Amino acid sequence: MKRVAIDIGGTFTDLVIEDGPRILTRKVLTTPQAPEEAVMTGLAELLAEASVKHSDIDIIIHGTTLATNAILERKGTKTALVATDGFRDVIEIAYESRYDQYDVTIEKPVPLVPRHLRFTVPGRVDAQGQVRIPLDEAAVAALAPKLKQEKIGAVAIAFMHAYAHPAHEKRAREILAKALPDAAISISSEVCPEIREYERTSTTIANAYVQPLMARYLKRLQAMLGETGYRGPVYLMTSGGGLTTIEAAQRFPIRLVESGPAGGAILGAHVALAAGEAKVVSFDMGGTTAKICLIHNGQPQTSRSFEVDRAARFLKGSGLPLRIPVIEMVEIGAGGGSIARLDQLGRIAVGPDSAGSEPGPACYGRGGAHPTVTDADLVMGRIDPKAFAAGRIPLDTANARQAIETDVAKPLGMPVESGAYGIAEMVDETMASAARVHAVERGFAIGEHTLIAFGGAAPLHAARVAEKLGIHRVIVPANAGVGSAVGFLRAAVSYEVVHSLFMRLAHFDAEAANRLVSGMEEEARDVVTPGAAGRPMRTIRGAYMRYVGQGHEILVELPARRLTGDDVAELRRRYEAEYAQMFARVIPGAEIEVLTWSVVVSTDPEKRNMEAPTGRAKLDLPASERIKPRASRTVLDTLSGAPADIPLYWRADLKTGSKVSGPALIAEDETSTLVSARFDATIDAAGSIVLERKHQ
Numbered sequence: 001m002k003r004v005a006i007d008i009g010g011t012f013t014d015l016v017i018e019d020g021p022r023i024l025t026r027k028v029l030t031t032p033q034a035p036e037e038a039v040m041t042g043l044a045e046l047l048a049e050a051s052v053k054h055s056d057i058d059i060i061i062h063g064t065t066l067a068t069n070a071i072l073e074r075k076g077t078k079t080a081l082v083a084t085d086g087f088r089d090v091i092e093i094a095y096e097s098r099y100d101q102y103d104v105t106i107e108k109p110v111p112l113v114p115r116h117l118r119f120t121v122p123g124r125v126d127a128q129g130q131v132r133i134p135l136d137e138a139a140v141a142a143l144a145p146k147l148k149q150e151k152i153g154a155v156a157i158a159f160m161h162a163y164a165h166p167a168h169e170k171r172a173r174e175i176l177a178k179a180l181p182d183a184a185i186s187i188s189s190e191v192c193p194e195i196r197e198y199e200r201t202s203t204t205i206a207n208a209y210v211q212p213l214m215a216r217y218l219k220r221l222q223a224m225l226g227e228t229g230y231r232g233p234v235y236l237m238t239s240g241g242g243l244t245t246i247e248a249a250q251r252f253p254i255r256l257v258e259s260g261p262a263g264g265a266i267l268g269a270h271v272a273l274a275a276g277e278a279k280v281v282s283f284d285m286g287g288t289t290a291k292i293c294l295i296h297n298g299q300p301q302t303s304r305s306f307e308v309d310r311a312a313r314f315l316k317g318s319g320l321p322l323r324i325p326v327i328e329m330v331e332i333g334a335g336g337g338s339i340a341r342l343d344q345l346g347r348i349a350v351g352p353d354s355a356g357s358e359p360g361p362a363c364y365g366r367g368g369a370h371p372t373v374t375d376a377d378l379v380m381g382r383i384d385p386k387a388f389a390a391g392r393i394p395l396d397t398a399n400a401r402q403a404i405e406t407d408v409a410k411p412l413g414m415p416v417e418s419g420a421y422g423i424a425e426m427v428d429e430t431m432a433s434a435a436r437v438h439a440v441e442r443g444f445a446i447g448e449h450t451l452i453a454f455g456g457a458a459p460l461h462a463a464r465v466a467e468k469l470g471i472h473r474v475i476v477p478a479n480a481g482v483g484s485a486v487g488f489l490r491a492a493v494s495y496e497v498v499h500s501l502f503m504r505l506a507h508f509d510a511e512a513a514n515r516l517v518s519g520m521e522e523e524a525r526d527v528v529t530p531g532a533a534g535r536p537m538r539t540i541r542g543a544y545m546r547y548v549g550q551g552h553e554i555l556v557e558l559p560a561r562r563l564t565g566d567d568v569a570e571l572r573r574r575y576e577a578e579y580a581q582m583f584a585r586v587i588p589g590a591e592i593e594v595l596t597w598s599v600v601v602s603t604d605p606e607k608r609n610m611e612a613p614t615g616r617a618k619l620d621l622p623a624s625e626r627i628k629p630r631a632s633r634t635v636l637d638t639l640s641g642a643p644a645d646i647p648l649y650w651r652a653d654l655k656t657g658s659k660v661s662g663p664a665l666i667a668e669d670e671t672s673t674l675v676s677a678r679f680d681a682t683i684d685a686a687g688s689i690v691l692e693r694k695h696q
Contacts, residue, residue: 001020001058001059002017002018002019002052002056002057002058003017003018003057003058003059003060003061003489004016004017004018004043004046004057004059004060004061005018005060005061005062005063005263005485005486005488005489006039006042006043006060006061006062006063006485006488007062007063007064007260007263007482007484007485007488008030008035008038008039008062008063008064008065008066008260009030009065009260009286009287009288009484010030010065010069010286010287010288010289010335010337010354010356010357011029011030011286011287011288011335011336011337011354011355011356011357011360012027012028012029012030012286012287012357012389012456013027013028013029013030013031013035013038013039013042014026014027014481014482014484014485014670015027015028015039015042015043015046015482015485016479016482016485016486016488016489017046017047017050017052017057018489019050019052022050023478023479023486024046024049024050025046025479025481025482025485025669025670026042026045026046026049026482027042027389027390027392027456027481027482027669027670028041028042028045028392029357029358029360029393030356030357031357032069032356032357032358035064035066035217036217036220036221036224039221040224040225040228053229054225054228054229054230055228055229055230055231057230057232058232059232059233059235060225060230060232060233060234060235061234061235061236061237061243061488061489061491062221062234062235062236062237062488063236063237063256063259063260063262063263063484063485063488064217064236064256064259064260065259065260065288066210066213066214066217066256067210067213067214067253067254067256067257067259068257068258068308070209070210070213071112071206071209071210071257071308071309071320072308072309074110074112075213076112076154076209076210076212076213077153077154077184077208077209077210077211077212077213078117078150078151078152078153078154079112079113079117079152079153079154079155079156079205079208079209080113080117080118080119080147080150080152080154080155080156081113081117081118081119081155081156081157081158081201081205082119082120082121082140082143082155082156082157082158082172082176083118083119083120083157083158083159083201084120084121084123084124084159084160085120085121085122085123085124086120087120087160087197088115088118088119088120089115089118090158090197090198090201091111091113091118091198091201091202091205092111092115093198094108094198094317095198095317097317098317099315099316099317099318100315100318108318109309109310109318109319109320111205111320112205112206112209112320113156113205113209117150117152119143119146121135121136121139121140121143121172122135122136122139123135123136123159123168124160125159125160125161125162125164125165125168126161126164127161127164127195127502128164129161129164129165130165131165131168135168135171135172137171137172137175140171140172140175140176141175141179143176144175144176144179144180147176147179147180147183148179148180152180152183153182153183153184153212154183154184154185154186154208154209154211154212155176155180155183155184155185155186155208156185156186156187156188156201156204156205156207156208156209157169157172157173157176157185157186157187157188157204158187158188158197158200158201158204158205159172159188160197162187162188162189162193162200163188163189163192163193163194163195163200163499163500164500164501166187166189166190166193169187169188169189170187170189172187173185173187184208184211184212184215185208186204186205186207186208186211187204188200188201188203188204190251190252191203191204191207191252191254192204192323192324192498193498193499193500194323194498194499194500194596195500195502195595195596196323198321199305199321199322199323200323202320202321202322203254203321203322203323203324206254206257206308206320206322207252207253207254210253210254211250211251211253213253214249214250214253214256215250215253218234218236218246218249218250221234222234222246233245233246233530233531234246235493235531236248236249236256236259237256237259237260237262237263237488237491238255238256238259238262238325238494238495239255239256239257239258239259239262239306239324239325239326239327240255240262240302240324240325240326240327240494240496241262241265241266241300241302241327241491241494242491242492242493242494242495242496242600242602243488243491243492243493243494243531244493244494244495244527244531245527245530245531248495248527254322254324255324255325257306257308257322257324257326258306258326258327258329258331260484261284261289261291261293261327261329261331261484262326262327262487263483263484263485263486263487263488263491264282264284264291264293264454264455264483264484264487265282265284265291265293265295265300265327265329265487266300266487266488266490266491267282267452267454267477267483267484267486267487267490268280268282268284268293268295268300268452268454268487269282269295269298269299269300270487270490271452271475271477271688272295272298272450272452273298274686275450275475275684275686275688277450277452277475278296278297279295279296279444279448279449279450280294280295280296280449280450280451280452281293281294281295281435281439281446281449281450281451281452281471282295282300282329282452282454283431283435283451283452283453283454283455283458283462283465284454284455284458284483284484285334285335285336285431285453285455285456285457285458285461286335286336286455286456286457286458286484287335287336287337287354287356287357287374287456287457288333288335288337288338288354288356289331289332289333289334289335289354290331290332290334290335290431290434290455290457290458291329291330291331292329292330292331292332292431292434292435292438293327293328293329293330294328294438294439294442294444294449295452300327300328300329301327301328301329301442302325302326302327302328303326303327303328304323304324304325304326304498304544305321305322305323305326306321306322306323306324306326307319307320307321307322308320308322325496325498329438330434330435330437330438332351332352332430332431332434333351333352333353333354334350334351334352334373334427334430334431334434335351335354335373335457336361336372336373336374336377336456336457337354337355337356337357337360337361337372337373337374338350338351338352338353338354338355338372338373338427339351339353339354339355339370339371339372340370340371340372340373340375340376340404340407340408340423340426340427341370341407341408342407342408342411342412346411346412348408348412348419348422348423348426349426350373350423350426350427350430351427351430354372355368355370355372361373361374361375361400362375362396362399362400362402362403363375363378363385363395363396363397363399363400364393364395364396365394365395365396365399368399368403369403370403370407371400371403371404371406371407371408371419371423372403373423373424373427373457374400374457375399375400375403375404375420375423376400376404376419376420376421376423376424376427377420377424377457377460378395378397378400379397379400379401379404379416379417379420380417380420380421380424380635380636381633381634381635381636381643382460382635382665382672382674383395383460383672384633384648384667384672385397387667387669389669389670390669390670401416404416404419404420404423405419408422408423417636417641417643418641420636421636421641424461424464425464427461428461428464428465428468429468431461431465432465432468432469435465435469436469446469446470446471447469447470447471447472449471450471450473450474450475451465451466451469451471451473451474451475452474452475452476452477453474453475453476453480453673454476454477454480454481454483454484455480455481455483455484455671456481456670456671457671458476458480458483458671459476459480459481459671459672459673459674459689460671460672460673460674461674462474462476462673462674462691463638463662463674463675463676463678463679463691464638464674464676466679466691466693467638467639467676467678471693472692472693473690473691473692473693474679474690474691475688475689475690475691476673476688476689476690476691477686477687477688478686478687478688479670480668480670480671480673481668481669481670481671482670492602492603492604493528493531493532493535493602493603494528494600494601494602494603495524495527495528495600495601495602496524496598496599496600497520497521497523497524497598497599498520498596498597498598498599499516499520499596499597500595500596500597501513501516501594501596501597502593502594502595503593503594504548504591504592504593504594505568505571505572505591505592505593505594506591508565508567508568508571510562510563510564510565510567513563513594513597514562514563516597517541517558517563517597517599520597520598520599521539521541521599521601524539524599524600524601525537525601527601528601528602528603531603532603535603535604536603536604537601537602537603538601538602538603538604539560539599539600539601540557540599540600540602541557541558541559541560541597541598541599542555542556542557542558542597542598542599542600543555543556543558543571543594543596543597543598544556544594544595544596544597544598545571545575545592545593545594545595546592546593546595547579547587547590547591547592547593548590548591548592548593553595553596554575554578554579554582555578555598556571556574556575556578557574558571571592572592575592627649627653627654627655627658629647629648629649629664630648630649630650630653631647631648632645632646632647632648633645633646633648633665634646635663635665635674637663637676637677638674638676638677638678639676639677639678644663646663646664646665647660647664647665648664648665648667649664649665649666649667650666650667650668651666651667651668651673651689652668654666654683655683656683656684656685656687657682657683658682658683659680659681659682659683660675660680660681660682661675661680661681662675662676662677662678662679662680662681662691662694663675663676663677664681666681666689673689673691675689675691678693678694679691679692679693679694680692680694
């Protein structure tokens with residue numbers, strides 16, 4: 001079977017073709033104004049190299065940052081909100097608090113829908129789903145001329161307690177769809193049928209905001225693929241780590257917000273399982289951002305909530321909340337294209353803004369005038385200017401030096417090399433700090449983890465980040481430069497449905513729970529079945545539970561059968577086991593309630609290429625014949641910044657068991673791995689580069 005994975009990033013579009021045991025990769029610059037152009041160009045080049053026709057491809061799996069970037073850059077469709085009378089300002093009121101209590105100049109996230117485009121209509125439903133005030137259909141119809149006048153392209157409908165009674169939202173959609181046939185309409189009872197009014201409204205607005213943009217893009221991509229003779233399916237990577245159909249992606253594009261990073265987390269989990277690593281932190285550093293994810297026992301940390309476009313990087317509440325299934329990670333503006341400058345105190349600062357692919361870093365020679373991390377890596381000798389991206393993007397060292405000298409080195413009165421070293425140190429410390437905070441917030445010691453590094457820039461920085469974090473082991477998997485795209489090929493076809501139905505265990509209604517869960521499972525299976533292609537599917541049912549009076553819930557897996565009234569004791573036991581694992585105690589006799597129910601239907605994850613384990617027992621293989629370096633290169637030391645001539649190896653030359661003592665560089669087409677003086681590297685049975693801290 002021939003499968004293709006495509007990952008559109010802010011700087012590069014990565015493509016991978018897997019044809020049995022053979023894997024070929026390609027990196028091309030992203031075309032932001034028309035992302036499908038880079039996809040088609042890169043795909044044509046990759047298939048020509050593989051001697052494969054478009055019509056020979058069986059499956060295409062795709063992830064994209066298009067939805068994310070549309071929100072960040074406010075380039076989505078002009079959107080209106082229709083809410084319940086009296087709730088026009090839910091998205092302004094938010095949590096009724098300030099994310100930073102003592103910041104007198106606080107900047108709140110700008111809503112996607114300005115106040116003059118928020119409308120309300122009479123009609124009210126209570127939390128139990130009982131209609132208190134009928135929907136005023138005439139008021140809904142009266143909105144149509146106003147929406148037309150404003151040239152609205154998308155409408156978000158979010159009524160109070162619509163998760164318990166969706167009929168009002170559905171009727172409002174019918175009325176508006178008849179009057180505005182070209183508008184995309186999202187209703188909260190389908191996008192996010194859960195309690196918490198602010199998050200539900202925010203998620204629905206975001207879905208409507210990006211829906212026309214994503215639908216147009218996916219239709220253009222489908223049409224262009226069809227013109228080449230491709231007739232197979234296109235699956236989209238979701239933020240929760242599963243694959244979904246293109247039809248589901250067009251309905252709920254908000255689920256694609258973190259699709260690219262999710263692919264990287266899937267790869268990290270795959271490598272961790274193969275390596276027998278129980279505690280792993282994946283480090284995905286591309287051209288625009290760096291993503292860090294904790295993975296324990298082969299499972300990435302997950303969440304039901306996520307914030308996009310945060311005004312303050314690490315402060316909850318400073319962004320736009322989305323309630324979607326998501327792999328939990330921290331994402332920071334620290335990629336190869338992140339721009340370096342001096343702040344108001346004369347200190348080197350890096351990111352979060354990026355040069356992207358247009359104009360790109362100064363060394364690309366495409367008009368970029370400001371120094372980036374890639375420029376610093378080039379000046380420090382870590383990158384071969386003639387071999388970058390397999391030689392398809394020649395780099396201009398003089399431009400990189402000029403940019404660093406102008407913006408950093410000269411104002412600080414230091415050599416260009418010292419300026420480049422300062423940029424690298426700052427970006428490495430930024431990533432290390434983010435990893436520390438992410439781990440501490442979840443009660444983990446980051447130094448006990450193994451670092452798995454992938455993405456075009458991560459292998460260059462992984463050793464130094466590991467030094468800062470006290471990590472002793474780093475794994476750079478095969479094809480690391482296009483790691484997220486490889487991760488797409490390892491993901492299961494999956495879909496999660498979540499629905500709120502409040503219920504206390506003291507008054508447990510098994511029949512009501514069974515009716516809800518059965519309907520949710522049917523909905524999820526309808527999405528997964530076309531993509532399963534006859535493969536067996538598995539179902540995981542869960543309930544989000546809490547002690548009465550608490551503000552947050554814990555996911556508890558339900559028995560794999562219909563529930564009965566006798567299950568109350570079992571549900572309490574399962575909840576308290578999860579609670580004790582998190583908090584080391586339970587609250588004896590406290591009442592427990594269920595707020596939300598969850599159903600995940602999926603195929604089994606892809607398990608190819610796991611036959612060759614990378615576990616530690618395999619690292620003591622008999623050493624292969626010594627491989628000589630291809631050349632040497634002057635590179636600045638990661639700790640002192642002093643220049644030193646170090647050997648340069650080509651990754652394809654190294655065999656299983658080959659050992660490389662740091663400092664050294666191991667180069668390949670999509671990236672290079674810097675082995676610092678504090679590490680030794682070994683090639684394991686799966687072809688991964690394993691860095692182990694030297695005994696000192």
